[in-house]
Amino acid sequence: MAQLTMIQAITNALDNALEKDENTLIFGQDVGLNGGVFRATQGLQAKYGEERVFDTPLAESAIGGLAIGLAFENFRPIPEIQFFGFIFEVMDGIAGQMSRTRYRTGGTRTMPITIRSPFGGGVHAPELHSDSLEGLMAQIPGIKVVIPSNPFDAKGLLLASIEDNDPVIFLEHMKLYRSFKEEVPEEYYTIPLGKAKIVFEGTDVSIVTYGYMVHEALKVAKQLDEEGISIEVIDLRTVSPIDVETIIQSVEKTGRLVVVQEAQRQAGVASTIMAEMAERKRAILALKAPIGRVSAPDSVYAFSLAENDWLPDAQDIIDKVKEVINFD
Amino acid sequence: MINKKKFDFAAHLKSVEENYQMIQILNEKGDIVNSDLVPDLSNEELVQLFKDMLWSRALNDRSVILARQGRLGFFGPSAGQEASQLASCLAFDKNDYLLPGYRDIPILVKRGLPLYKAFLWSKGHVEGGMYPEDFLSTTPEIIIGAQFIKAAGVGLGFKKRGKKQVVFTYTGDGGSSQGDFYEGINVAGAFKVPVVFIVQNNQYAISTPWRKQTAANTLAQKAAAAGIPGVLVDGMDPLAVYAVAKAARDWALAGNGPILIETFTSRFQPHSMSGDDPKLYRDEDSYAEWEGKDPMIRMRTYLTKKGLWDQDQEEGLIKQFDQQIQEAVKKADDAPKQKISQLLELMFEEPTQVLKEQIESYKKKEGE
Numbered sequence: 001m002a003q004l005t006m007i008q009a010i011t012n013a014l015d016n017a018l019e020k021d022e023n024t025l026i027f028g029q030d031v032g033l034n035g036g037v038f039r040a041t042q043g044l045q046a047k048y049g050e051e052r053v054f055d056t057p058l059a060e061s062a063i064g065g066l067a068i069g070l071a072f073e074n075f076r077p078i079p080e081i082q083f084f085g086f087i088f089e090v091m092d093g094i095a096g097q098m099s100r101t102r103y104r105t106g107g108t109r110t111m112p113i114t115i116r117s118p119f120g121g122g123v124h125a126p127e128l129h130s131d132s133l134e135g136l137m138a139q140i141p142g143i144k145v146v147i148p149s150n151p152f153d154a155k156g157l158l159l160a161s162i163e164d165n166d167p168v169i170f171l172e173h174m175k176l177y178r179s180f181k182e183e184v185p186e187e188y189y190t191i192p193l194g195k196a197k198i199v200f201e202g203t204d205v206s207i208v209t210y211g212y213m214v215h216e217a218l219k220v221a222k223q224l225d226e227e228g229i230s231i232e233v234i235d236l237r238t239v240s241p242i243d244v245e246t247i248i249q250s251v252e253k254t255g256r257l258v259v260v261q262e263a264q265r266q267a268g269v270a271s272t273i274m275a276e277m278a279e280r281k282r283a284i285l286a287l288k289a290p291i292g293r294v295s296a297p298d299s300v301y302a303f304s305l306a307e308n309d310w311l312p313d314a315q316d317i318i319d320k321v322k323e324v325i326n327f328d
Numbered sequence: 329m330i331n332k333k334k335f336d337f338a339a340h341l342k343s344v345e346e347n348y349q350m351i352q353i354l355n356e357k358g359d360i361v362n363s364d365l366v367p368d369l370s371n372e373e374l375v376q377l378f379k380d381m382l383w384s385r386a387l388n389d390r391s392v393i394l395a396r397q398g399r400l401g402f403f404g405p406s407a408g409q410e411a412s413q414l415a416s417c418l419a420f421d422k423n424d425y426l427l428p429g430y431r432d433i434p435i436l437v438k439r440g441l442p443l444y445k446a447f448l449w450s451k452g453h454v455e456g457g458m459y460p461e462d463f464l465s466t467t468p469e470i471i472i473g474a475q476f477i478k479a480a481g482v483g484l485g486f487k488k489r490g491k492k493q494v495v496f497t498y499t500g501d502g503g504s505s506q507g508d509f510y511e512g513i514n515v516a517g518a519f520k521v522p523v524v525f526i527v528q529n530n531q532y533a534i535s536t537p538w539r540k541q542t543a544a545n546t547l548a549q550k551a552a553a554a555g556i557p558g559v560l561v562d563g564m565d566p567l568a569v570y571a572v573a574k575a576a577r578d579w580a581l582a583g584n585g586p587i588l589i590e591t592f593t594s595r596f597q598p599h600s601m602s603g604d605d606p607k608l609y610r611d612e613d614s615y616a617e618w619e620g621k622d623p624m625i626r627m628r629t630y631l632t633k634k635g636l637w638d639q640d641q642e643e644g645l646i647k648q649f650d651q652q653i654q655e656a657v658k659k660a661d662d663a664p665k666q667k668i669s670q671l672l673e674l675m676f677e678e679p680t681q682v683l684k685e686q687i688e689s690y691k692k693k694e695g696e
Contacts, residue, residue, distance in 0.1 A: 025488075051488060057518055062477050062511035069481015072425075072466070073489060092508070096471050097478070103674045104467055106458035110677070142675050165677045194680055241680035276682075 004184040007177040009151035010040050010116075013158040014078065016188045018048045021076060024162065026053045028063055028080030037082055038118055038177055060086050064093020067113045068101070076112045078162060084119035084171060085128030087137075098167045099142035113168070114161045120173035120212055121262060121296075121311050124304040130174075131301045132211075132261070135268030137169050138240035144168045144193055145240040149214035151182050153237060156191030163190060173212040196243035198250065202232035205321050206250040208273055209260035210236040217260055219314045220321065229325065239269045244276050248283045256324045257283075258292040260317055265295040289327035292320040348546040348560045350592060353567040356621050358629025360567075367571040371636055377418060377566060378627045381410040382642065384434040385624060386649040387443075388597075391450075394657065395601035401451040404431040405597035408564075411623035412528045412591040413498075414438060415566035419573035420496050420524075425482050426465040427475040427497035431528075431595075435498070436465060443656035444663075453663050454671065472499050473506025476525060480512050483521030483586070494522040494580040496573075502533025504550060505541045513554040513588060520585035524576045527588065528563060530595040535609035551588035563593030564621040567630075594618040667694050 004012065017024045026041055032055040035042030045053040056063050060081055067077040081087055087094070098111040121130040137145045146161055146168055148154035154172070161168035199214060200221045207217045214235045221231035232250050236242065251257050257277060259270040274291045277283040294312045296302075302310035353362045360366060369377070388407045394400040406413060409431070417435045420426070428435055433446045440463060449456030449467065457467045469475040479497035486493055503509055504527045516523045527547050531538050544550055551558025557579070561572045569591055576587045596619065598604045631637035669690035672683055679687055 057511075057515050059511045059515060061508055062480065062515040065474065065477020065508065065512065066481040066484060066515065069478045069483070070485045070488075072478070072482050073485025075485055075488070092471055092474055093477070097474055102676070103454075103671070104457050106454040107674050108458050108461070144676075241682055244681055 001183040001185055003181040004151050005178045005181050006148070006151045006154045006172070007038055007040055009155040009184045010158060010172065011042055011044070012184065012186070013155040014041060014044060015047070017078065017159060017162045018044060018052060020188060023074060023076045024052070024078055025070060025075050026078045026080070027056050027066065029056060029058050029082045031055060031080050036080060038174070040080070040116070040172075060089035061093055064090035064098070067115070068093060068098050068111065071098070071111045071113055072109065076162065078114045078116065081115060081117040083125075083129045084117040084133055085131045087117065087133060094137070094143065094167070094169070095140045099140050102166065103142060110165050111167045112165045114158070114164070114170055115168070116158075116170045116172065118174045118177070119171050120175055121301065121307050122175045122212070124307070125174070126304075127301070130307070132263035134169075134171060134239050135263055138269055138272065139267075142166070143240070144238060145171065146193060146238050147171045147173070147211045148237065149173075149176065149211055149235050151184050153191060153197075153235075155184055156189050157193065157237060159188060160190035160193050164193060168193070171211070175212045191237070194238045194241050194243055196234050196236045196238070196246040198232060198246070199235045200231060200233035202230035202254065204230040204254055205256040205258060205324060206232045206234060206247070206254045207258045207260055207317065207321070208234045208236060208247055210239055210269070211262060213260045213262050213312070216312070216314045216317060220317045223314070224318065224321065229321070231321065236269075242269070242273060242276065244280070247273065247277065248280060251277060251283050252286045255286050255288040257287065258294060258317065258320050258324055260294040260312065262311060263295060264298050265293065266298045268295075270295055289324045292324040294320045344549060344552065345545040348549045348558060350560045350562055351568050351572060352562040352565050353571060354565045354626050354630055356626055358626045358633060362568075365568070365571050367567055367574060369570065371634070374631060375636055377415060377570070378631055378637065379645065380414045380418075380438060381566065381624060381627060382645060383649050384410045384414055384438075386646050387434060387437070387653060390650060390653045392597065392601060399657070400447065400601070402430070403450055403601045404599065405595060405601070406431055406434055408594040408596040408618065408622065409528060409530060410434075411566040411569050411627070412563040412593040415569040416526055416573040416589070416591065417496075418570055419577050421493065423464065423493045424577070425486070425493065425495045427479045427482070427495065428465065428468050429472060429475065429498050429500060429503065430468040430470055431500070432468060432498050436468070439463075439465065441465070443653065444659035447656055447660035448663055451660060453660075454666060454674070455663055469499075472503035473508030473512070475499060476503070476512025477508045477515065479523050479525065480516040480519070480521060480586075483516055483523040484519050487519070487521050492581065494524060494577055496524040496526060496577070498526045498528060500533065501527065501529040501531060501538040501541065501547060502536070503527065504529075504547045505533065510550070510553070513551060513556060513586060516586040517554040517556045520583070522580040522583070523586040524573065524580055525586060525588045526573070527590045528593055529590050530593050532595065532599065532609065534599040534604055537609070546590060548588060548590035554588075556586050556588060558588040558590070560590045560592060563591030564623045564626070566623055566627050594621065669694055
């Protein structure tokens with residue numbers, strides 16, 4: 001098995017998908033010859049040709065429209081939106097069109113589209129390159145939102161997204177692209193969407209998070225373990241739909257919950273999880289303390305030189321975990 | 329100061345505009361004014377086209393009444409646009425792909441959508457959007473520029489599959505102000521895909537006159553920026569609309585890429601039956617002017633002069649249409665009541681964890 005970074009695992013998954021299903025198409029800005037600005041599609045045009053891996057004009061809404069039209073012609077499009085902050089330009093395509101098509105047509109037409117896009121903070125990018133907008137996407141009925149936290153998951157989840165007959169937004173945290181390698185099988189495999197994974201088992205506090213924050217949470221779990229505090233870390237992997245059952249089971253075990261997201265506090269994924277727990281008998285009866293939340297504050301994504309102070313980190317999580325533990 | 333000799337912007341603009349002259353074949357009096365361009369339609373086809381236009385007007389008139397009675401839901405009147413709609417769609421093949429706007433119900437039905445399904449779409453019933461797999465059309469577009477980029481996508485699909493078919497899509501003058509309009513014609517041009525883009529310029533985006541929406545002297549000339557042909561046609565002239573649409577289809581089918589058609593037309597009634605009052609935005613005198621250009625009048629006159637039409641037969645025909653329309657209304661009224669639990673099932677191939685709970689809870693409410 002090869003040691004791959006997350007970006008290599010993604011390229012490998014795309015390679016597998018193009019090989020397996022001739023209806024798959026990859027397109028977007030600079031994905032062809034240039035191989036994408038992060039090299040996610042490197043070498044794929046050379047291998048599969050311009051018919052299947054091609055550049056588009058710099059027009060996100062058109063990229064969405066092409067995906068929809070191609071899906072009507074029974075293709076399985078895998079468009080890339082170069083940076084997730086540009087997603088506003090294709091919101092009608094996503095929220096007004098592809099996510100509604102199955103419903104609108106009474107199930108007679110489907111949109112097996114996977115939109116890949118890099119996102120996430122801490123890489124000192126210009127404005128509108130780093131925002132965590134998954135909460136916006138998660139509010140749209142009819143579309144799934146998937147966020148891997150490591151190379152192995154990235155490949156399996158991406159292939160599952162491409163196989164899915166409904167539209168999926170697949171978000172790749174830029175900070176994870178090349179931060180570490182792990183063993184990733186060369187062959188085709190999938191990881192089911194909508195299923196969270198317990199990545200660190202514990203008994204005192206459950207931390208639910210996703211994307212890059214999984215790694216901050218793991219740091220916390222290891223550090224607090226030495227202090228005798230046992231943390232369970234749940235990696236959501238899919239933020240819409242949320243795997244409520246896995247979270248409830250963990251909360252039943254630990255009685256304490258901290259939800260961590262890189263995105264701003266208002267609305268969003270963390271709010272949804274907290275609401276789901278607050279209104280469910282099994283969870284609310286198990287909780288021994290109010291649910292803690294760690295997030296960025298409610299401002300525009302911070303200027304690059306301020307982003308490290310603005311983004312939540314392991315220390316913020318430790319503070320919140322201790323607050324929840326010391327409640328009673 | 330700009331050196332006028334070196335940079336005569338006004339002359340440049342004028343030279344662009346001069347390329348977009350309106351094409352007319354049949355004038356308001358029902359006379360052929362451009363015999364070179366008369367399309368190759370048999371007498372039977374000409375009569376059938378007029379019958380289709382009469383049917384469309386009857387459908388419109390009946391629908392307006394139904395909408396006023398609150399029995400139709402959303403309805404966008406189409407009277408005045410019969411040439412623009414029925415003569416253009418006549419140029420396309422069954423295997424061509426249609427992406428209509430919300431005012432284009434007559435085109436959908438003419439191409440085979442059962443009328444009761446069109447009514448169900450208007451009323452807000454799932455069955456109104458359930459088309460058979462071989463019925464090549466999207467549901468009527470509500471977001472008025474979106475169909476232009478989707479059309480480019482379907483066209484790209486046709487090209488990749490090597491299909492000898494074209495895509496045709498409709499929007500209005502309002503739609504031509506949308507960003508997606510420009511992205512659609514641009515990307516279609518860049519990929520040289522077989523799409524005929526049709527802008528029915530009925531002169532008002534609800535209440536905003538088209539002249540207030542753009543500095544462009546025609547909407548057809550917007551094609552120039554995308555590097556594709558743009559044609560302006562008298563949208564009240566069925567022969568000109570058909571001739572141009574047919575030539576445009578041939579152009580796209582031959583692998584030349586997309587083309588934009590502007591049909592300059594008029595809607596005789598409100599934007600929708602949901603409350604806009606044309607008295608507020610439309611000059612009363614303009615009705616007389618545009619009703620004089622009515623495509624029904626000129627087609628009827630033309631056919632009568634050719635000895636192909638006897639007005640006495642119209643009454644019977646309209647009665648027959650009304651009968652069909654009433655049957656479709658009845659069928660739409662009889663559609664089963666929709667259950668929320670069933671609609672929730674339509675969100676994904678497999679309901680998600682939380683949706684399953686919601687489906688169960690609605691099933692209980694619905695007494696299952």
